[in-house]
Amino acid sequence: MIEPSHYLSNTVKDLKPSGIRKFFDLAAGMEGVISLGVGEPDFVTPWNVREACILSLEQGYTSYTANAGLIELRNEISYYLKEKTNIDYSPKHEILVTVGASQALDVALRAIVNPGDEVIIIEPSFVSYASLVSLAGGVPVSIQTSGEMEFKLQPAELEKAITEKTKAIILCSPNNPTGTALVKEELERIAEIIEKHDLLVISDEIYAELTYDDVYTSFVSIDGMAERTILVNGFSKGFAMTGWRLGYVAANSEFLSAMLKIHQYSMMCAPTMAQYAAIEAMKNGKEDVLHMKKSYRQRRNLFVGALNDIGLTCHVPGGAFYAFPSIQITNLSSEEFAEQLLLEEKVAVVPGNVFGESGEGYIRCSYASSLDQLQEALKRMKRFVQKRV
Template sequence: MKPISHVVQSVPASGIRRFFDIVSQMQDVVSLGVGEPDFVTPWRIREACIYSLEKGFTNYTSNYGLLELRTLISRYLDERWGLDYNPENQVLITVGVSEGMDLALRAILNPGDEVLVPEPCYVSYKPCVLFAGGVPVPLPTTAEDRFTVTAAQVDAAVTSRTKAVIVSYPSNPTGATILRDELQAIVDVARKHDLYIISDEIYDRLTYECCHTCTPTLSGAYDRTVLLNGFSKAYAMTGWRIAYAASTPDIIECMMKIHQYTMLCAPIMSQMAAIEAIKNGESDSDKMVEEYVRRRRLIVSGLNSIGLDCIMPGGAFYAFPSIRRTGLTSEEFSERLLFEEKVAVVPGNAFGECGEGYLRCSYATGVDNIQIAIERIGRFVEKIGSRSDLAPAKRK
């Protein structure tokens, strides 16, 4: 047989998947591993979908998505951020932010174009850049910098082949947020070098300390930014696979063409549910956020109390403690923790090389689970001891 795609073959399958295949075979595991809300989609949203099915809405929609949903999204972006996107040609309904990211990259990149990818980052970014024929250029961040990429780093990494930079705050896996001035400085660098910005803001409603900054609201950002957002995290709708992209008519037209030929449209029942979410789901979303606030304090103080240095994440639902003082790699730590104490976490290196020495602990799980997990992790850390030659990560 002729060899199959060497590009695809060169990309390893997600480290998270491998780990969860093992977890699914085990019993009594307390999981801090999942990257999705533990809440069920609010009833009013499920009911709206059921009702739409009863009424017989089972057809394809426009490739762009239902105009009613696009109009509501456009209104929402205007009311929340003062952004002006024409629902006719500047908003595209996608099958998750996952598809939106893929479409944005494929719409923007020519073969060999470089994309700057701050790390640690969501697992799909680098593979999607590669699948789109581009070259991912990782920009490592550290706990000392609150896992936030700097404009100077972006500036220094630009070459004649650089086409775009991905920004994603609040971040998966670190929970990092970025200050408005810091993001503006990155936009200024993007302007200086004429780069596109792909801004994945899927956790924008899950911010706990400072306000979220929506990238296209920044000076000089609107015309060069693809804004990606969706319903998975804020409304506990991961399984519905529904999201949107907003950008200039030219970019959205290109993204729509790929979507048209590969996906056709997002499922109509999910679009119907999203209409209800955006119209009436805000209070449900706010209740979930209140719960995450409580859990965030509990998990971060718990991890620090057992000797795993952890900065307070500003958003999303992840804590990212350092395990450097144990001397174990993040995979060794995670595997042993799973088999010896039945706690599932995700090794930090699944999110890029600079994630080595960290764990991603999701607090999208109940308070009781968090307490049991901290107890078990504490026991494990005590058992393995710490290497005195390795200083614990500095806390900010």
């Protein structure tokens, strides 16, 4: 008998399982649970998008596409990015269709990171960032942000974190898990430091369609940043296509060529029928996106207002569909709060510490649920908190 652990990569052995999935799996085994845990739209993919997929199957479009994706889809992505960012990305040389934004992040990091390179991550951050940096051979370097500053990156903190080994920074705006969205002036201050230290940026803009109060500004729109930014986006959140696993990356041709090589060997191409569906989403999905955005904004206002009334202090998130309230009045850790809330009141949330040290004392709640479910969850959370204060 062999001992499998002797053969495993040390990097993989050191990776921690996703803290989000831990609580999702716990909740899945219980009846009557209201889940505010997993960040997934509660909308079904619009019918016209599903119909485009069905039609592609009926017409027999089941073969591989070009490695970079269908040129028709890359054209649509190029039009979309021109409208949103005012940057002209070449469909042939500067856009790559990936298996979700997650794979886009993976190939982006593997394309630019050498062993020992440092990549800065802004915490609280999406759980995969640090692990993907490590898997690429890099060293994740965290900058902690505070609730008092609405979890916004402060330029002085960025300056302090940069060393001679720093290669890149990962930005996510609107942010998962905090919902924080950076406005143009804030991005410009970050861009000055990026240019000063000759760094690269991976800009995760998966929640770009879900910005509520300010005009969305892509990081590539900031002067001088397009050439040093790898833009990551996809169809999961804004277009309610999580299970379709379709994303894309846009960057200058040299970066894109490097990422395409990795994609060729590891994935071949994104699912063909999903690509045909995405073409339809890009061409005729604007009204559906606006409808979903309006609904999320209504839910945000109700949910965040009620959290503050309960005593769980929460800033108003500028985008995405997450609230990140403080639970410090309960004197419970994030893990304790989430576990006890699930067991006692059957409401599933994610402890903030899974998103980094600065997430301790907070929880992440997804308000991508129906208003009825959100209102019932709030009743249960209020009852839970009142027992502890």
